Amino acid sequence: MTAGIPRFTEAESVTEQQTDTDQQAEAPGPESAADFEGGDRLSTAPRPESSLAVPRLGTWELLRWMWRQLTSMRIALTLLFLLSVAAIPGSLLPQREIDPSKVLQFYLAHKTWAPILDKLQLFDVFESVWFGAIYCLLFISLVGCILPRSLAHFRAMRGRPPAAPRNLKRLPVHASFRTAAPAEQALAAAQKRLKGRRFRTVTGADAGGTWVSAEKGYLRETGNLIFHLALLGILVAVAIGHFFGFKGARLVTEGNQFCDTVAGYDNLTMGQLVGPEDLPPFCIHLDKFTASYQDSGDQMGQPRTFDAYTTYYATPTSKPKKVDVRVNDPITVNGTNVFLEGHGYAPVVTVKDGTGQVVYDGPVTFLGIDANFTSSGSIKVPDAKPKGLGFQGYLLPTAVTVPGSMPASVFPAAQNPVLILAAYAGDLSMDAGESQSVYTLDTSHMTRLQVKDKTNPAGGNALMLSVGQSATLPSGLGSITFDGVKQWAQFNIAYDPGQPIALGSAAFAVLGLVGSLGIRRRRIWVRVSEQGDGTRLIEVAGLARTEGATPTTEVTEAAETLAAQLTVAPSGSAPEERVPEERDPAEPGPAENDKQQRKSTPRTGASA
């Protein structure tokens, strides 16, 4: 079994193969399996391992043994399972790659568990060593499996269909008739018929007479190989994207502009082989952002349209172009795609400090936190005199105040925006080196200011401003004015040169799969044998090489067509009695034969 291609594999695709094994065991002699299969296996799948016991062998043999294990179907199956199990935590636990802030939250909520999970790389499942190990092994196994199979298939494609077995009656479907036509004519007609049906045919002769052997459906294995190769193609595409691509995100407020430089991004991930100079030099200006929402029914508040009206410059010197970027409708600038990913509100405020100087004037981005777009954020004015000022709070796009409780937003559009802010004074700790989130205030060195609005006792110690309103801070620290609301849009910028390869591979994978699962591979034999009384017995028989492909109709029709062409010899006996009469005299008797039939198709129930 070590040299050459093993005959029977655990990865057999055909149930009838077992039939062959049994036949071989029960009827040894010239009709060996090699005859039967013409030297090629029913499946070109990898060799089996009869046992998992490690043989006592030298290093070379051990390596070979390991390689064979790795490329066996059983291991492929195990690895596929492992891969699916390994992916599960990636969907249940927050992932850094997808949303780092969620990981942070998880850390805060599970102080003991989080570091352990982190050690196990469970927050980076898809970049983890163990996930990588599984898919690397799987793909090594795949290569080890595919290459020999491709070679074997290539040989099978160029080789000839196997010689006809001696006793065609043993095959799952068998049709026969007698004719007075000459053997050559019968054989030629049979071959013509099968060729016409695009079978690959070969003729031959042996002690039993002359035969045609035909096979069809090679594309099944071709499809299977293409499918597995295409999976490799997808892996290559992912690797290319990983090394040569980049992706980043940038939040742009209406009236502002973003340029594609490393400094221009809020966050940017570049492949190892990409440098800052590789970023295409385009700029995008957000002129206006509009959103519309369902305003009635049980889906009230659901978004209906988003439009980011932008002006972009493909290069700093090129002519400006106006585009409406929408979800599902990115713009492509020099091969780089710009997607509309998110949106939100940016309240515009003016802050004056204790000296009366305007220390801040402009929009501040707030993040939406619920379906009605209640947005949270902070306003930081570290340079205010005499003390640094900071505000932390919420923007309610459509605020409704029920007497006695805090106002709340009831609709995502900015129909009645209200800003609710807690005010702080002191050191904002912005020079501490550690980078701060722009949405939260570090109040550890600040004091909360008393700004309680006496007209609204439920409001708590917070400023509540509608558009146009101002509030004066206590102790002459300054004032704040809510001037209005702008919207911002978040753009994702992505470049992935592996994409066309991934797409092509995926297309081949589907095509290959359709071929692999849809094409039936089967063999048909026709045997012409002299009957001594001047007539010839024509037998047609078929065998499936893939599950459920027994060519019953094909065999029956071929026999009927041939019979019509070759004008059947008159038969004296009743049809029922003819069957035993036609049996090979060398065959065991009917009872035994039945037993053998049963044995030879032990799993017919599960096959054919």
Next chain:
Amino acid sequence: MINENLAHYSNLFIALALVAYAFAFFAYCAEWAFGSRSRIGAKAGAVGRSDAAVAGASAAAGEHTTVSVGSSGVSVLTRTAQEEAEPTIAGDSVRAEIGGRFAVLATFIGFGLHAAGVVSRGLAVHRVPWANMYEFSCAAALAMAFAYVVLLTTGRKVRWLGLPVTFIVLLTLGLAYTVLYTDAEELVPALHSYWLYIHVTAAVLSTGAFGVATVATMLYMLKAAAEEGKLPRLHGVLERVPSSGMLDRTAYRVIAFIFPLWTFAVIAGAIWAEKAWGRYWGWDPKETWSFIVWVIYAAYLHARATHGWKGRAAAWIALLAFLCVMFNYFGVNTLLTGHHSYAGL
């Protein structure tokens, strides 16, 4: 704009379809309950496995050797499992047969109403009617009913599928109508894409077909156990279910047929993700679970081709895979947060 009238009719059709399916379900139940052991089954049972001589031409259970002689003098010998030889649920009982026929009729009526409900919903909202969980559930149930109806009309003896199929369709549709229901509305911007048509259609069809395969797999497990002499209390009923081999084959064929479509659905999803979010694969929970489903069905197909894994082991894999399909739908949509949030839930 939404056509409120049509949307209203759509709801009515779905409600009527539920009623028709319920009738079908009870009629199938009657067929199973009244059905009696057919003569073929009784004989095969009496012959058992040891007494080969008596079995004669029909040899072992499930295997069938036929000899037929055509007009042109051709005698054909087939030694394949014959679907014609399979028992039927009704067996010899006339009452059961009537129940079964009535059930099929009710199934067809239910399917017609169901289809009318889904189509009118689509016409009411001017788009494909599978953009939120209510619509998706209606459509997947329709796909499943469709798979069964197609098998029926091609003249196959698949009435045994009727009971479990109507049960699942009834369950899915009922859940959709009572819990998941949302009014007919326009789409959220994230779904404004022709990929909704391609990707979700493929996903709906695959889900429905995987459901049918799962029914066959579960029956296979029961029948295989019964054939081994286990489950004595269910023996009477299971005897009239097709042979385990046939059930196993049915499950395999459906999965092998639909797996390429599921592969395509995942790929179409990836293309859409690229267009919408700028990356074709980002391990979003929906993507992750679709991947898991895909890998497990691939494992199933591998298992079918691996010695020692055929039969029951492979069947367990298929059941596990469908469990993942269900989790991917209900679990991921309701428990996990990701990019794939359906409007209305």
